Amino acid sequence: MDDGQQATILLSDAQRLDWLRLIRSDNVGPRTFRSLINHFGSARAALERLPELARRGGAARPGRIVSAAEAERELAACARIGVRLLAPGETGYPPRLAVLDDAPPLLAIRGARACLMRPALAMVGSRNASGAGQKFAALLARELGQAGFTIVSGLARGIDQAAHRASLASGTVAVLAGGHDQIYPPEHDGLLAEILAQGGAAISEMPLGHVPRARDFPRRNRLISGLSLGVVVVEAAHRSGSLITARMAAEQGREVFAVPGSPLDPRAAGTNALIKQGALLIANAADIIEAVAPILERPIAPPIREDDDQLPLFEPENNDRDRINALLGPTALALDDLIRISGCSAAVVRTVLLELELAGRLVRHGNAMVSLATPD
Template structure:
């Protein structure tokens, strides 16, 4: 079945098992998917982790997240209005679910329906010029009027300009840290406005996680993975914004063979 069209609903036990597995040592999104595909369920994969560690030559297995810890994280998240959703559940962006390293669980806060609408990413310099900020805001406004949700990283500069001018039409903030660790801190009011106006915020990080430098490229893959295309405004040559655009371009390139098989007529690649 096409991943974009498939729909599931996890039980509470399934959700706890998934959270335990992704929070265990040496398990990232790709490893998670490989384990679940091989063993069938997250619970079965958890049971086999010690054996897999021994086979790999480890003197002892890595830490496996306890069930009580996973339950506590889910409970604390719910108090903040955060839901942890799996690919295929309503509220999990369908396009994001198709990338190779899609989060096995995505922390969603706000209006999940906005995540099911077509999205365009707008990213760029944190130190953008006045003209760049004006253009970002104008483009976000016009795309919103055309029916698109704007997705960006809640950063200073271009990101905040795009978010602020698309609050009324729909915007999604992708967080590098946990939902209770907003970065930069001065954008807490912006995030509150987004959530008050039927927008949403998403993260794959646990509560209490302060964003580090290496977390921002991980955040950027969520932006590029969830949207139809990415617009980059005033980005430096080695910037995270261009990394986001390259991720989006790579995803389009990988999808082209799939599209060709599903259609008797070749389709042009989206311009990004």
């Protein structure tokens, strides 16, 4: 059983270096990266335009642009520990992740890439999980692995750890919030070594040396769900990271499964709430396998993009910039509403938003929502 994606691109060494420089430069995220590549035709051309675009967006000084020497050092360091940086469409890049509009332009992959090509199911849950919760998560992971699915999780304590250990023999993927040399929690360094030794893999979009911060975990969670056909939540309190993963899964069009728990246990409050909101209640691995069987029969198709990146960049009039800036604030606004209320063309609005983002003044949210960044 595999997800059947054929390689569609192969970056040259020079292109990979330029792509790495662009994605590591200040204020360039996955969506902005894609817009820049599509507008300017290459990462090298986009790199030349970054200072000008940031200046237009109101940046007091140009953002940091990673040099070729820095990018070469990162590539060399990755090679020393067996990490490959792959682009969407290259052999070994997870096919379901590749079609997302915020897929990492370069994904750092370590271990057996074959397990990333198989259909995957994510398992997440409480870090301080009960013994019963960990036992059930292990049972699900083992049976799903035996059925041919790769098990994806975040290498955290509790449910993540139980799912990884139970699926070592069948193949499991650890999604890291930091660089490959900055494992969190540190005591799971040995677990990661076992995963890699037994045919599993680890992935990250962060550079080597990056120590995970609180805001990196939601970014990591979108990769957990993006890799997978669906996300299984086993024990999650209200306002937990596992519920963020479930929400992202729903936004990405993935299935959301929840294991019910006692209403007396706060660790089950989040999973019980998910079931009320429409998540599929599951009692065993067979429930999950039955639910995803129709999805496996369909080809992997990209979602509807939030924007049309093929629109050319325009030099807006100053009053256009002023009007669009005045409509933005700390509260997220839908892109379609911004275009309609401003009276500007879609191309002009997207150009101004790109300039603001490269100046570090814009935040992009899910569902094509944008807001002005608030000072740290």
